[in-house]
Amino acid sequence: MTTLENATIGDDTVRPTRDGKRPPWMEKPGPITQTLKFIVLAVAVALVIVPFWSVIATSLADQQTINDAGGGMVMWPGSGLNFDSYVAVLSGGVVTRAVLISIGVTLVGTVLSLAATAGLAYWLSRPGALWSKPVLMLVLGAVLFSPGLIPSYLVVKEFNLLDSLWSLILPVLINAFNVIVMRAFFQELPKELFESAAIDGVGAATVLFRIVLPLSKAVLAVIGLFYAVAYWNAFFNALLYIQSSEKWPMALVLRTYVVNQTTIGADQAAGEILPPQLPLQMAILVIAIVPILLVYPFLQRHFAKGVMIGAVKG
Amino acid sequence: MVRFNSTREKTAEAPPKTVTRAQAAPAARRPRITRDRLLLVALGLPGALALVGFHYVPLLGNVIAWKDYQPYLTIGESDWVGWANFSFLWDGNPEFLNALWNTVILTIIQTVLVFPIPLALALILNSLAGERLKRTLQSVLYLPHFLSWVIVVALFQQMLGNAGMLNTFLVQNDLSIVHIIGAPELFKALVTSQVIWKDAGWGTIIFLAAISRIDQEQYEAAAVDGANARQRLWYITLPAMKGLIILLLILRLGSSLSVGFEQILLQQGPVGLQASEVLDTWVYNNGILGGDWGTSAAAGLVKGIVGLLLVIGANKLAHAFGERGVYQK
Numbered sequence: 001m002t003t004l005e006n007a008t009i010g011d012d013t014v015r016p017t018r019d020g021k022r023p024p025w026m027e028k029p030g031p032i033t034q035t036l037k038f039i040v041l042a043v044a045v046a047l048v049i050v051p052f053w054s055v056i057a058t059s060l061a062d063q064q065t066i067n068d069a070g071g072g073m074v075m076w077p078g079s080g081l082n083f084d085s086y087v088a089v090l091s092g093g094v095v096t097r098a099v100l101i102s103i104g105v106t107l108v109g110t111v112l113s114l115a116a117t118a119g120l121a122y123w124l125s126r127p128g129a130l131w132s133k134p135v136l137m138l139v140l141g142a143v144l145f146s147p148g149l150i151p152s153y154l155v156v157k158e159f160n161l162l163d164s165l166w167s168l169i170l171p172v173l174i175n176a177f178n179v180i181v182m183r184a185f186f187q188e189l190p191k192e193l194f195e196s197a198a199i200d201g202v203g204a205a206t207v208l209f210r211i212v213l214p215l216s217k218a219v220l221a222v223i224g225l226f227y228a229v230a231y232w233n234a235f236f237n238a239l240l241y242i243q244s245s246e247k248w249p250m251a252l253v254l255r256t257y258v259v260n261q262t263t264i265g266a267d268q269a270a271g272e273i274l275p276p277q278l279p280l281q282m283a284i285l286v287i288a289i290v291p292i293l294l295v296y297p298f299l300q301r302h303f304a305k306g307v308m309i310g311a312v313k314g
Numbered sequence: 315m316v317r318f319n320s321t322r323e324k325t326a327e328a329p330p331k332t333v334t335r336a337q338a339a340p341a342a343r344r345p346r347i348t349r350d351r352l353l354l355v356a357l358g359l360p361g362a363l364a365l366v367g368f369h370y371v372p373l374l375g376n377v378i379a380w381k382d383y384q385p386y387l388t389i390g391e392s393d394w395v396g397w398a399n400f401s402f403l404w405d406g407n408p409e410f411l412n413a414l415w416n417t418v419i420l421t422i423i424q425t426v427l428v429f430p431i432p433l434a435l436a437l438i439l440n441s442l443a444g445e446r447l448k449r450t451l452q453s454v455l456y457l458p459h460f461l462s463w464v465i466v467v468a469l470f471q472q473m474l475g476n477a478g479m480l481n482t483f484l485v486q487n488d489l490s491i492v493h494i495i496g497a498p499e500l501f502k503a504l505v506t507s508q509v510i511w512k513d514a515g516w517g518t519i520i521f522l523a524a525i526s527r528i529d530q531e532q533y534e535a536a537a538v539d540g541a542n543a544r545q546r547l548w549y550i551t552l553p554a555m556k557g558l559i560i561l562l563l564i565l566r567l568g569s570s571l572s573v574g575f576e577q578i579l580l581q582q583g584p585v586g587l588q589a590s591e592v593l594d595t596w597v598y599n600n601g602i603l604g605g606d607w608g609t610s611a612a613a614g615l616v617k618g619i620v621g622l623l624l625v626i627g628a629n630k631l632a633h634a635f636g637e638r639g640v641y642q643k
Contacts, residue, residue, distance in 0.1 A: 022443045023530075025537040029441070037438050044435070045454050047511060051469045054479055058472075072482030073472055116361035123358025130351050135362050142369045145622055148614035149594070150601045151375030154389070155368065173364040204354040233462030236576050240602065254464045259471065259580055278477075285468055292460050299460070300453055 052289070059085055059282035066278055073278075085283035088269040094245065095253055095268060095284055101165065102232055102250040106291075109169040109231040114224045116173055118216075121182035122208050126194075142176035156241055167241035168234055168249065175230075178223050185219040186212055225299050232291055250288050258285055379612035385605075399608035403616065410613070412588065413596035416502075420592065421570040423506055429566065431510055432517025433559070437547070439518060440525050452522075455515025463576040466512050470504070471495055496584035505574055505581075520562070521555065528554045560637045568625035571617050593617055 065078030089095040161167040235251035258281045381392040402410045473479045474494045481491040575594040582590045601610025
């Protein structure tokens with residue numbers, strides 16, 4: 001969470017100190033300080049990386065390696081990489097279906113969310129637009145308080161969306177905070193562009209598609225990625241609204257087979273002989289993490305541009 | 315959170331300078347409805363409808379807090395029951411009191427322990443001289459924020475569970491295993507460490523941004539005057555971030571009745587409700603799973619209103635301290 005004021009675009013997250021060198025007046029830190037800093041940062045980095053590493057290693061390990069390690073997680077997959085677990089969970093069954101459902105929900109959801117958010121932000125960003133003041137108050141109000149779990153559930157039920165994949169998209173279609181960030185971005189665009197468009201008699205839609213959106217690629221990318229990550233990760237709405245296991249997205253599969261450790265049998269994965277449970281579970285976990293790792297460099301590129309600052313959420 | 319009356323909004327609403335006041339004033343007061351202006355509204359309407367449909371319509375749905383709602387009846391058909399659903403507030407409902415207690419304890423632990431960590435990390439990161447090293451470290455430390463709670467909980471199980479990394483290591487070295495996951499007495503510590511793992515790195519981003527706005531010449535002048543690194547930290551960096559720290563604490567106070575809903579829900583099974591139930595999970599367990607719709611809706615409503623009052627109160631407090639807070643009057 002942050003203030004609108006922070007939602008400036010193009011402001012660098014960390015201002016590069018002149019060519020990365022210490023300024024002349026700054027003393028060199030003492031050896032104790034240096035060592036402490038190094039230890040803190042090394043521990044922090046290790047705490048992030050070790051779990052990923054060992055999950056990947058275990059997903060690629062064979063039974064022998066795991067038995068040698070006492071039946072638990074390993075740090076090294078042993079003799080050769082063994083992709084049996086991935087083949088088993090991805091060649092049909094609950095996990096394969098969940099991956100496809102999550103990809104579909106993420107793609108459709110992100111496109112719709114981005115379109116709706118950009119449209120609403122554009123409406124609210126134009127000076128003197130019809131009814132924009134009360135609608136802006138609605139958006140701000142939605143940032144300040146949430147309607148509560150039970151009434152939200154009842155509304156989804158009343159709209160007949162229970163057990164429909166749309167229940168994973170429509171209730172979270174608009175994130176009010178993203179509307180405000182995008183509106184702030186649109187307002188920063190040079191006024192002259194809008195004035196000359198008005199002189200040429202160009203309509204609102206043309207201005208949006210020809211001027212505003214092409215100039216807003218950075219903010220669209222970041223907010224799009226935020227929506228995409230949220231759709232891919234969505235857990236609670238799926239738990240609440242999706243009843244039949246044929247419609248489970250990835251998060252519910254993770255909860256059932258990895259967190260709650262329900263046995264993965266022939267119905268959930270394909271193959272003559274199933275690989276051991278632990279590598280199967282770890283393969284599911286890796287499959288859930290990989291898409292995040294794939295989009296992360298793109299998100300990362302925009303942290304550097306500082307667009308992210310405005311989108312820091314609590 | 316939003317600063318309601320920032321200067322930018324005022325300038326944006328103001329009429330363009332090329333138009334004289336006399337022409338602009340009536341146009342600004344009542345915009346003429348033209349086809350193009352309606353088109354603009356049409357572009358934004360789907361988003362506005364989604365917001366109304368799934369945010370404001372549910373707000374109205376809170377009426378069931380005063381009704382005996384049954385799933386086979388519509389909201390209109392259910393009977394009015396007055397304030398009966400709110401009785402958990404005064405009749406000493408043990409489940410509610412336990413959930414409230416756990417929520418408050420967790421909030422206090424997380425504010426005291428979790429809040430300073432990103433600040434300390436940001437100060438360390440900022441003090442690094444190498445730009446490339448700094449960026450690499452940031453990339454690694456931000457990553458966990460983007461993982462869902464299901465993934466984080468699964469990773470913690472695999473690391474600290476009975477068959478996890480840590481215990482495998484202990485067994486191999488002939489030590490006895492430590493029972494962490496599923497131990498009620500360690501649950502609050504576990505939940506807190508998960509929050510730190512997931513969001514401590516990401517939390518640095520806002521502090522780093524604030525540090526980068528501090529005028530570098532202040533540091534130079536202080537150094538010339540003989541201030542050492544610790545004094546510069548104490549007398550320049552921290553005072554410059556006072557407003558931000560107060561702002562973040564206010565936001566924390568405003569959300570102090572919501573702690574880790576998904577995170578806790580995922581781990582309640584083996585731990586038991588006594589140690590793990592918080593207000594949000596109680597609303598879910600009692601209402602949607604238990605069928606006590608009215609009481610749960612009432613509890614959710616009370617929680618929302620108290621949260622809003624906390625934000626307003628904390629903001630008043632910030633004004634009293636001469637800080638800007640989340641919004642101004």
